Amino acid sequence: MTTATTANGTALIRPIRPAADIIERAADWVVAMDVPGADVQQLDVVLENNELRVAAPLRLHEQEGDRQVQRERPRGIYLRSFRLGEEADPNGIDAELRHGVLVLTVRKGVEARPRRIPVRHVERGDGSNE
Amino acid sequence: MYLHNLLRQLDEDWTQRFSDSPMFESRGAFQAAPLKPAMDVVARGEELVLFVELPGVEPDSLDVEVVDETMTLRARRAEPTLNDGERYLRRERRGGDVMRALQLPFRVEADQIEAHYRNGILEVRLPRRVADRPRRINVRVSEGDAPQPREAITETNDATVTGEGETGNGNGNGNGNRNGNR
Numbered sequence A: 001m002t003t004a005t006t007a008n009g010t011a012l013i014r015p016i017r018p019a020a021d022i023i024e025r026a027a028d029w030v031v032a033m034d035v036p037g038a039d040v041q042q043l044d045v046v047l048e049n050n051e052l053r054v055a056a057p058l059r060l061h062e063q064e065g066d067r068q069v070q071r072e073r074p075r076g077i078y079l080r081s082f083r084l085g086e087e088a089d090p091n092g093i094d095a096e097l098r099h100g101v102l103v104l105t106v107r108k109g110v111e112a113r114p115r116r117i118p119v120r121h122v123e124r125g126d127g128s129n130e
Numbered sequence B: 001m002y003l004h005n006l007l008r009q010l011d012e013d014w015t016q017r018f019s020d021s022p023m024f025e026s027r028g029a030f031q032a033a034p035l036k037p038a039m040d041v042v043a044r045g046e047e048l049v050l051f052v053e054l055p056g057v058e059p060d061s062l063d064v065e066v067v068d069e070t071m072t073l074r075a076r077r078a079e080p081t082l083n084d085g086e087r088y089l090r091r092e093r094r095g096g097d098v099m100r101a102l103q104l105p106f107r108v109e110a111d112q113i114e115a116h117y118r119n120g121i122l123e124v125r126l127p128r129r130v131a132d133r134p135r136r137i138n139v140r141v142s143e144g145d146a147p148q149p150r151e152a153i154t155e156t157n158d159a160t161v162t163g164e165g166e167t168g169n170g171n172g173n174g175n176g177n178r179n180g181n182r
Helices: B002-010 B151-156 B158-181
Strands: A020-024 A028-034 A044-048 A051-057 A067-071 A077-083 A088-098 A101-108 B039-044 B047-053 B063-067 B070-077 B087-091 B096-103 B114-118 B121-127
Touching: A028 A077, A044 A088, A051 A101, B039 B096, B063 B121, B070 B121
Parallel strands: none
Antiparallel strands: A020 A028, A020 B087, A028 A101, A044 A051, A051 A077, A067 B039, A088 A101, B039 B047, B047 B121, B063 B070, B070 B096, B114 B121
16 A cells, blocks of 8 residues: 655555455445544545546544544544446446445446346147156 | 644554444455544633544434543444345445444533534533532732822823723732732
8 A cells, every 4th residue: 555655754544455255145235334533525436437436535523622532443544446347237236325335336237247047838639848 | 842742652553444444345244343433622712622433323322421531332233234136236334233432531510511413523522520620720929018008199190091001900919919918
């Protein structure tokens, strides 16, 4: 991972790779990503050249005059991208932020969805069924 | 710093985050330890404020309990239920019970604890017990020869109004003493 730095070595933006699940369902894929502390107003989901990119700065809550006692949460910006296959429908992408989890739903194109093939019932009087 | 060291000490064993647990793959075989969420703590005035990362937690499952000087936080993070034909292509997140305990550096005002859950962050404000807060005690000086009021001097010296004004307040106390002696 790269970190942008200023001349005196201070980190400007550190990329944070959020943990993600990808679930394949019959008609779509669901990508769930942990982005605690990301604001919906600053969440960026961009689709470009079949690449779905997520960027969200992490909002911290410290105020002036606070004294740091313990620091475990990362500082930086959530960044993660996914390459979509041909089967994905670029017009069928939905994004939702729920309690710090970004849920992206990517619809499958008609060709990629499972289809039930009707079975023709062929019974002639050839005696094979008896 | 005392507060800092205390919290650090208690938390040295924190290793598990939501995503990087070594138990992750073999979770089916045995019960995994509760998830330990990452947390920032700041001291703000007479309060300790916690910011706990809890993405995807069921809000109803959130429970903050303070007994004496120990705070315990519990929550539950549900895992998605897969229907027939659905499958994970990638799985980095973990669900299950979440638990974190913290030894506080002071007793808290229990009925003034505030907790808000927003954007996957739980903010908990723990105010120090009022009775335990440091108080500045006014020192009364009793002297036989209480200073004489100098209001007259203050009013005539316009060049140093501010400084003399403060002296004037001091004289106010002197007046009080004088009244007591009456």
